[in-house]
Amino acid sequence: MADAAPRLKSLVEQLLGDPLPVRIRAWDGSEAGPPGAPVLVVRNRRALRRLLWKPGELGLVRAWVAGDLGIDGDLYSTLGLLAGLIWERGDDARTLVQAVRDPDVRAAVRGLARMAGPFPPPPPPPEEVRKARRHLHTRRSDKQAISHHYDVGNDFYELVLGPSMVYSCAYWSSPDGTLEDAQRDKLELVCRKLDLKPGQRLLDVGCGWGSMALHAAREHGVSVVGVTLSQEQATYARKRVAEEGLADRVEIRVQDYRDVGDGPYDAISSIGMAEHVGAQRYLQYACDLYRLLKPGGRLLNHQIARRPQRDETTYNVDTFIDAYVFPDGELAPVGTTVTQLERAGFEVRDVESLREHYALTLRRWVAGLEAEWARAQQLTSPGRARVWRLYMAASALAFERNRIGVNQVLAVRTPGPGASGMPLRARTWN
Structure with a gap:
């Protein structure tokens, strides 16, 4: 039967x-x-x-x-x-x-x-990351974790992300808008919050495929250094820089943010990168960025946040995300992030939640993946394609249900006692 x-x-x-x-x-x-x-x-x-x-x-x-x-x-x-x-x-x-x-x-x-039936445990699918957890967030372990997620293949990311090649929350004026317009508007929002001016120097930490660096150089006339730990991202970004004729203003490096030593910069953008830093290293991350900024310089930290727990000592890293998507990634409540930035010396001037915007973005990425499902499996593997479909769809629901959020935190390295270097009405980006 x-x-x-x-x-x-x-x-x-x-x-x-x-x-x-x-x-x-x-x-x-x-x-x-x-x-x-x-x-x-x-x-x-x-x-x-x-x-x-x-x-x-x-x-x-x-x-x-x-x-x-x-x-x-x-x-x-x-x-x-x-x-x-x-x-x-x-x-x-x-x-x-x-x-x-x-x-x-x-x-x-x-x-x-x-x-x-017969009961030996099946081996985990090959996409799962097996690792010792003793030495989290060393330069070597961070590079390996970034490679696992970002060196999947640029063709695969083009299929999912579309022409903008921006792998972070877009900024939507309408749910019916295009993904490319929403990503362009997000990059412009970051530039306006940083108040970029021609001739300034911008450090883009975790520069991905170069979209922020290109936008800032092309639209705002700044010189940009973008750093990433992914060789595939850097190769792709450098090609885009050359094709747009911006090699004199944009430099893409395969470099750990901890090793950047040519500051000070007028502004720093960190978009979707800080989730990889880890709780134990976060204060040092904030101090490193503070050190690299000029007095009066601004930091825009764009970062996913989780809801706080009543007992933070019981919080465990999401097993699916850690094992298959972002090895060693860690989310913190937005209040923790603000506290750590201020401990490093920053004055936090603005916090904006974009939670609903990320849900819309993820649904567009899932739609792009599903529309090219056969090709997606060819570009990676059937297992890896299933990982991405599940992780992005589940994340969209998590944002919609307020289990996680995403925030842009604007902070400044104050130029002197009592001075912020900010205008009285700072929200000129609205």
Whole structure:
């Protein structure tokens, strides 16, 4: 009999203590669950073994990346329905221990183990990062982490990001606008906040494929040094600089921000880079940027933030993002970021949340990926393409549900006691 899906649904609901909001389609063709709901496709028994060996988010992601799990229906709707079971349950250690002691839970686990078949743990998909965690955020480990994420191939990033080649939150005037216009408006917003003037020097930390450096040099007449740890990004950016005839004003370096020694600069932009710095290194990062700025110079720090925890000592890095997307990446609450910048000597003058803007941006990236799905798999691998689709869609929902945010923090190195160097009405960029 084709009855795997009803059995699986019953056991999972017994395990979770909640009804499943999605349908299940099992490897034998059977289905069970709410009629008309999105369908979670369990393609083989190996998916169950992954979940039993790594319960929770990481097991689910391994099954998704390996192709053992799929979704038949709208990805966002399905993830939204599953969010309450995966990311928003709020289980603490005590609750989990109590659950394991529950005889119904133990019975459900035994039932799932019988359905899973032979029980050696399947190896993780090759896209997963395995690493020792003793020496986070050394120059070597940061370079390896950046290479894992950014050296996927420039053709792949062109497919996802579009012509703007900007891999950070866009700035939308309307949800119906184009991604290219929204990214151009974001770069212009940063330049206006920094009050760039012809002849000034700008340091773009984590310059990516050179979009900010090119925009600032072309539209505002500044000289720019862009630094990145990705060789592929630097090669691409240098080619763009040459093609636009801006080699006399834009220099792209493969260099760690900690090794920049040719300051002072009039302004510094750090757009989507500080998430890679790490909590233990963040104050030093802020001090390094402070050292590189002239008195009166401005810093624009554009950074994703997480919601604060009641007990910050219990915060753990997101296992999916850390294992598959941004190795060693860390998010902090915006208040922590502001505090660290001020500890380094900066005066924070403006904080602007762009949370909804990033949700719109991610949905456009997902649409671009899905429109070129076959080519995306050819450019990387089927597993890596599935990683990106899941990570961007889940991140869009996280921004929409206020689980994470993104903020532009404008800070200044004050030129003297009591002086900020800022005009009385500083928000001239509005």
